[in-house]
Structures are given as structure tokens and as C-alpha cells.
Amino acid sequence: MSISMYDAAVPVFTRMLGMLSTLLTKAEAFAAEKNIPAADLLEARLAPNMFTLTRQIQAACDAAKFGVARPSGVTPPSDPDTETTVAELQARIAKTKAFIAGVDTTAFEGAESRPVTLKTSGGEMPFTGKDYLLAFALPNFFFHAVTAYDILRHKGLSLEKKDYLALR
Secondary structure (H helix, E strand, O other), X not given: OOOOHHHHHHHHHHXXXXXXXXXXXXXXXXXXXXXXXXXXXXXXXXXXXXXXXXXXXXXXXXXXXXXXXXXXXXXXXXXXXXXXXXXXXXXXXXXXXXXXXXXXXXXXXXXXXXXEEEEEOOEEEEEEHHHHHHHHHHHHHHHHHHHHHHHHHHOXXXXXXHHHOOOO
16 A cells, blocks of 8 residues: 555644644643743743744644645745744644645655755755655654643643544
């Protein structure tokens, strides 16, 4: 059995972005219930040298949009990372989901072997579209998604594995 690049990317990113949106909704309710500013949660991090919750959400959105755009050869939208509220992060997630939903399956034709080159401060990293999606984009996305989940658990939200897996 084979799976298309589209099916390996679009439904996975879409579902998990929905999970992040649900987590933000729960975080906002938790903040209101505990009478703490939502900004305290958004600025929380697991370690001093790790991204804040806000930056984890932004990075997850970026990983998703680039994970779809680069292998499919589509130009992604630009996002300046200026979100400071739950509402702004929810809008960022919605924008990312809309972009992903707008990429036609035909754009993924030949994506497995399409060259993808990441330019980093350490130099260029060449991939095929398949290797980029499976070995870089998806793991990077899941890293930021689970870290967002972990930050909220650490701050006291009552979350379970089912919340992360979007089974609720």
C-alpha cells in the first residue's frame, strides 16, 4: 500500500492544528477560571532556553505551512510572528489551516522527488520532497505541537493524551 504525499501532509497537519486550537481554547478557559492573565500562559516555557507557548504555536504553524508548501512547490503566506493574544494565535492557526486546505492535490504530483533546499545559518540542507516531509517537516511540527501541550500541562491544565491525539 502506498500513501500520497498529500495524504501524509494535509490531513495530518490539519487535524493537529485543530488540536492546538482546542488547547488554546482550554488554556483561555483555564486562565479565566484561575483568574490569571492568559498572557502568563502564552509566555510560559518549559526551560529558559526554550520557546514560549506563543512561539511554539507560531513554529508549529510554520512547520505545517512549509511542510505543505515546499514539497508541493506552492508559495506559502508570510507570517511576521507578532501574535500576543489567544485570539491572534487562533487566527494564525485558522490562516494556516486555510492555506493548507487551499493547496490542491495536483500540486503534490511529483512532490516525492521534487528538490527542497533549506537555507540555514549553518548552510544548505538538500532534501527530496519526501525526505523533507517525513524526516524534517513532520518531526519538527510534532516537536512544537507536543511542547505546546507540555507547557500547558506543566502550567496545570487538566489534559490527557486523548487531548493531544485530538480524540475528543
